[in-house]
Ligand SMILES: Nc1ccn([C@@H]2O[C@H](COP(=O)(O)O)[C@@H](O)[C@H]2O)c(=O)n1
């Protein structure tokens with residue numbers, strides 16, 4: 001059994017799509033990044049890499065590489081699932097938080113859980129995603145950015 005933690009932050013910017021957990025969420029702004037800026041998926045990637053003792057997202061998918069420019073981050077998660085499979089590990093459970101003042105994410109959480117579970121080759125009951133505002137405090141509260149945290153347990 002192995003445990004891993006992931007944390008990521010991306011800036012909100014006009015003219016970008018808001019992609020969270022691989023799902024497009026309608027909003028006036030999206031997350032800026034070298035990739036699609038999917039802060040939730042990046043936190044999950046880092047949690048799994050952490051559990052496997054294999055560093056972090058930037059080490060495997062550098063933001064200096066054209067290969068990852070505007071990439072749909074679920075593709076990065078698929079690569080990390082290949083590492084997990086090759087080392088004989090599978091998901092025990094995954095728990096995540098998205099801190100966003102806006103938009104209201106509750107209507108999209110189930111779709112995110114389904115897509116993440118499918119990508120991780122696990123049952124949807126092993127994946128939990130939560131959303132919170134920060135009560136208008138901090139960068140999330142000022143709607144400057146969105147942060148996400150993930151904790152994963154891997155079984156072998
Ligand atoms: N962007 C968000 C933030 C929160 N929610 C849901 O609202 C609940 C209450 O949030 P608080 O920050 O006031 O605790 C939270 O538990 C989420 O269910 C949301 O949908 N989208």
Ligand SMILES: C[C@@]1(CO)OP(=O)(O)OP(=O)(O)OC[C@H]1O
Pocket residue numbers: 008009032033034035036037038042057058061062063064068069070071
């Ligand atoms: C995902 C990568 C690669 O496209 O770019 P960003 O979208 O900037 O995201 P970040 O969370 O900084 O993680 C590492 C990157 O190398």
